[in-house]
Amino acid sequence: MTKILxxxxxxxxxxxxxxxxxxxxxxPGERISEKQLCDRFGVSRTPxxxxxxxxxxxxxxxxxxxxxxxxxxxxLKNVKDTYDLMAALEGLSGELxxxxxxxxxxxxxxxxxxxxxxxxxxxxxxxxxxxxxxxHESILAASNNDVLQEMYSNLSQRxxxxxxxxxxxxRYWSQAVKDHENMMAALERRDSQSLGQILRDHLCxxxxxxxxxxxxxxxxxxxxxxx
Amino acid sequence: MTKILxxxxxxxxxxxxxxxxxxxxxxPGERISEKQLCDRFGVSRTPxxxxxxxxxxxxxxxxxxxxxxxxxxxxLKNVKDTYDLMAALEGLSGELxxxxxxxxxxxxxxxxxxxxxxxxxxxxxxxxxxxxxxxHESILAASNNDVLQEMYSNLSQRxxxxxxxxxxxxRYWSQAVKDHENMMAALERRDSQSLGQILRDHLCxxxxxxxxxxxxxxxxxxxxxxx
DNA sequence: CATATGAATATTGAATTCATAATTACTTTT
DNA sequence: AAAAGTAATTATGAATTCAATATTCATATG
Numbered sequence: 001m002t003k004i005l006x007x008x009x010x011x012x013x014x015x016x017x018x019x020x021x022x023x024x025x026x027x028p029g030e031r032i033s034e035k036q037l038c039d040r041f042g043v044s045r046t047p048x049x050x051x052x053x054x055x056x057x058x059x060x061x062x063x064x065x066x067x068x069x070x071x072x073x074x075x076l077k078n079v080k081d082t083y084d085l086m087a088a089l090e091g092l093s094g095e096l097x098x099x100x101x102x103x104x105x106x107x108x109x110x111x112x113x114x115x116x117x118x119x120x121x122x123x124x125x126x127x128x129x130x131x132x133x134x135x136h137e138s139i140l141a142a143s144n145n146d147v148l149q150e151m152y153s154n155l156s157q158r159x160x161x162x163x164x165x166x167x168x169x170x171r172y173w174s175q176a177v178k179d180h181e182n183m184m185a186a187l188e189r190r191d192s193q194s195l196g197q198i199l200r201d202h203l204c205x206x207x208x209x210x211x212x213x214x215x216x217x218x219x220x221x222x223x224x225x226x227x
Numbered sequence: 228m229t230k231i232l233x234x235x236x237x238x239x240x241x242x243x244x245x246x247x248x249x250x251x252x253x254x255p256g257e258r259i260s261e262k263q264l265c266d267r268f269g270v271s272r273t274p275x276x277x278x279x280x281x282x283x284x285x286x287x288x289x290x291x292x293x294x295x296x297x298x299x300x301x302x303l304k305n306v307k308d309t310y311d312l313m314a315a316l317e318g319l320s321g322e323l324x325x326x327x328x329x330x331x332x333x334x335x336x337x338x339x340x341x342x343x344x345x346x347x348x349x350x351x352x353x354x355x356x357x358x359x360x361x362x363h364e365s366i367l368a369a370s371n372n373d374v375l376q377e378m379y380s381n382l383s384q385r386x387x388x389x390x391x392x393x394x395x396x397x398r399y400w401s402q403a404v405k406d407h408e409n410m411m412a413a414l415e416r417r418d419s420q421s422l423g424q425i426l427r428d429h430l431c432x433x434x435x436x437x438x439x440x441x442x443x444x445x446x447x448x449x450x451x452x453x454x
Numbered sequence: 455c456a457t458a459t460g461a462a463t464a465t466t467g468a469a470t471t472c473a474t475a476a477t478t479a480c481t482t483t484t
Numbered sequence: 485a486a487a488a489g490t491a492a493t494t495a496t497g498a499a500t501t502c503a504a505t506a507t508t509c510a511t512a513t514g
Contacts (some may be wrong), residue, residue, distance in 0.1 A: 009294055009498075010280060034466075044499045046273070049467090050280045053237060057284040059377075065235055066466060066505050081374040088319040092311065147308040150286075151378060236468075261496075271469045276497090293475055293496060 009049035012043055014058075017051060021060055021071055023162045028217035032061065032063040059158050072160055073217040076209075078133050082159050083205040090136065091151050091200030094183070097142035098192040106188060113184045120177050123170060132204075135180070139187070139199075141214040162215050163208070179203060236279035240268055240292060241285075244278060247336065248287055248298055255444035259296040273429045285387050300444040301389055303436075309386050309434040316379045317363065318427030321410070324369035325419040333415060335364050340411045347404050352395060359431075362407070366414070368425075389442050390435070399434045 020026045038048050051101035052069050055061045061069045064184065112135045119128040140149055156163075168176075179202050244264065247253045265275050279296050282288045288296045346355040367376055384429050395403075406429050413421035 008290070035464090045466090046498055046500090053277045054280050054284050057281050059374075063235070068466065078374070081372040084319065084372060085316075085375050085378065086321065088315050089312075092315040096311065130510095144310060145308040147286075147305070147382070148312050150384075151312065155374070155378075198335055263496095272496090273468055273470090294477095295496065 009047040010041060010054065010094065013037075013043060013047055014051035016041060016052045017055060018060060018157065024161060026071050028071050028073040028161075030071050032071065034068065046211070055178060063213045072158075076212065076216050077161055079162060079212055079216065080209050082155055083209055086155050087202065087205050088198050089155070090140075090202065091196045093140045093143040093145070093148060093152070094187075094195035094199040095192045096145055096148075097158060098187065098190040098195055100144040101103060101142040101187070101190070104205065105138070105142055109135055109187065110184065110214065112138065116180065132176075132180075162212060162217075167211045168207075172203060176204050176207070178201075232372075233309070235280065235282065236270060236274040240270060240274055241278035241281045242267065244282060245287060245384065251388060253298050255298050255300040257298050257448055259298065261295070277441060279322075285381060299385075301386065303439065303443050304442065306386055306389060306439055307436050309382055310436055313379065313382050314384070314427050314429065314432050316382070317367070319425045320367045320370040320372070320375060321414075321422035321426040322419045323372055323375075324366045325414065325417040325422055326435075327371040328369040328380060328414070328417070332369055336362055336414065339365065340407060343407065344404065347400070359403075359407075389439060389444075394438045399430060403434070 017026070026032065032052070034045055034048055034052075038045055041048070052061065052063065055062045056069065060072060062072055063069050087187075112131050114127060116131040116135065119131060140152060143149070179198060181196060183198050183202070186198055244253070244259075253259065259279070261272055261275055261279075265272055279288065279290065283290045283296065287299060288317070289299055290296050339358050343355060343358040343362065346358060367379060368375070406425060409425050410422060410429075413425060
């Protein structure tokens, strides 16, 4: 039985704005006009402003008192900080997963793992990423820690827009696959410590940071140029 | 020169409600009446409702569509999950701190550490906790990771109200002090790995969980009894 | 010509009003 | 008297209105 989720208007609006940010329709640093968005979504300012407050709390936009809202501009440091944090959370998810995961769930992840290897052999980047993601999500789910999952998903949300542009050099890619081999092994023997360590050190995240320099929000966009 | 921080009304209200929750004036599970709080704070429903949305995002209350808001009821699992997460974050803070901390900052923490030992020898529980807290906060600050600090403070906020009631058995207390000795040593030789591991395993959190069973939100309060 | 001052405009902050859903109280029926 | 149904009340969701604060633009001044 899936629970009926009655969506509030403000939550709907917040998600929509989140999408706009993710897809770059609202540029980093760009001033967000309430009126404009009200017209666009066909809602009044009340739910829209509630949505802005929520998005600010979630770290996607920032509110300047009496001067409206703007999309958070991601700095290299900011993204790096977020990745460090996510790596730590993944480590924890691995440790916990080892304690709670069932044989069936491990088997399912093994399946995903093998599929991923197949994609790697064929150098199918996008399918590889997709399955890769599923593996990490499965481990996260197996951690049986709701707070962890909530926090991870929030962090993930924040950097989604820079995560799209991933480039993989062969060297990093093969290392990532090796990491995954070790992960799979640690998981199958339910070695909490090992899996935690591997996931914390897993290069995926740190690799990207190296390639991120090129996609980080710069000053040369629609943003207003104030201190 | 310290900049004037112009606080929004909604943020002010959110903090005030947060205090009410922390100090138990708003009981767990208790229905939050908008009108009542509006009268209490002397504000209209608009900023109050914005505050509620934010508090819900921060995990302090939950919103039931068309049925108002209520204070989140902390379950044992919920608190345990949060502690696990905080332990992981502390571990990360330790790892990072080792990379960035200055000699002066280490010296300052050493000072706090020695003060804490003094309180321990005198069995002054409250001063001990206070300094203990300062030590952890100092390491967190030295981590130089804003996102981490933001997340940690959010989690801390959520469980503040059950954290107040701490009991320390002699056995756990002495173990905690030993942990701190090891922490201090690892920090002084800037041993990232060790400090991270020690902080992740640091018993403080887990100890409390054992004693928590007694202070977790129960059903027998002002709450409405619905599923 | 650049900068400063002030009025006009636009935008945000907050209160009020209107609409809708939920809760309560009351009546009716069995 | 208990249950069910209906009306009245109350609370929430959203739009509108009013007030305060920025921003813009024109004008004046050095």
